[in-house]
């Protein structure tokens with residue numbers, strides 16, 4: 213080694229100490245890092261992250277589900293670089309620019325028919341806030357100010373800002389702040405997991421169970437229709453709630469009920485959008501158009517923060533009036549429609565245009581399924597479930613009695629540590645281990661991923 217260059221191992225540990233001294237890491241009990249090492253990352257390419265001392269780590273969770281085409285995809289990088297040469301940022305109130313217009317045109321063409329207006333923000337939670345505010349404001353503008361409430365599903369997650377947190381139902385994130393939050397109306401989730409108490413029976417199909425489950429939801433919607441502004445759902449897949457899944461028929465039935473009862477439908481496709489479930493959008497499985505669709509994460513291929521709330525002409529027109537009527541939607545964020553982020557999104561859509569990615573996602577998803585066959589008979593695996601390129605493995609103390617491991621045992625953390633040792637980034641959600649890799653992963657890398665996942669399940673369930 214050149215005596216003047218820093219030793220990479222020292223540089224890495226120095227970075228970790230400096231980080232612990234000044235950075236408050238997200239979703240983390242910082243005290244854990246007294247014994248659980250932070251992982252420094254120096255660079256990334258494709259599905260691989262690399263530490264300063266050259267260790268490679270396969271990003272099996274697409275860096276919190278954002279990085280759909282792998283890190284530093286050349287087409288996306290090129291779009292951002294080119295944009296940097298001309299326009300970095302300009303406020304979007306009173307001004308416009310090519311990237312935001314082109315992106316909006318493309319999103320209108322790509323999303324379910326009828327979504328024709330794009331309102332930008334810069335993270336998923338904010339996109340949800342926009343949808344909630346816009347929905348209530350629509351009813352206010354159209355003479356129904358009493359519509360002030362929102363319905364959500366049990367076990368749902370829609371983000372961390374107070375409005376988005378309020379319409380979520382994941383106690384781990386929500387309970388502490390409950391005194392600060394709006395109270396939503398909660399509908400029973402159609403979650404088809406066999407671990408759900410009183411849930412789907414072993415012989416019952418996802419579709420039958422989802423249909424059966426809808427009748428309870430419908431009753432609640434009918435009872436509250438007068439005051440309900442909107443129902444918000446994560447279509448097909450409740451991600452942060454433990455990768456719980458359900459059948460598209462439930463979404464279809466919900467769309468019909470919302471139309472009948474005069475309630476908006478908000479589809480939070482922040483995690484499912486851009487192909488993750490094997491269709492471009494999860495709503496496409498049900499062939500429906502929501503009144504609001506929230507998109508973020510994969511929209512820039514995990515390159516830059518960007519989010520959008522899309523809606524239809526009917527909603528747009530309810531705000532379109534003389535200024536003095538006070539009907540305008542006066543919501544804004546400083547970085548709304550940032551040109552660099554829009555360029556990254558245009559790069560991402562250009563990659564989608566290169567080939568039939570949905571066929572690739574379905575093929576790779578199938579491979580993930582076959583390569584995890586052994587897990588389906590593991591004594592501590594309650595269930596392996598899948599939607600597109602999301603495969604989840606539910607650990608249980610006793611699968612037959614639907615008895616989960618106590619959360620305090622942190623079984624998932626054991627799996628995380630084992631996988632990291634083997635060069636794979638898994639970040640379980642409690643007792644749920646899952647794979648959600650970038651779409652550019654190779655079959656051989658999937659093989660490696662499934663091997664490490666299988667070992668990690670053994671390690672996590674050892675007494």
Ligand code: PMP
Nearest residue numbers: 335336337369370371451482483
């Ligand atoms: N909705 C869903 C379905 C999500 O998965 C997330 C993020 N995990 C959010 C909203 C919030 O997005 P963000 O973290 O960008 O605020």
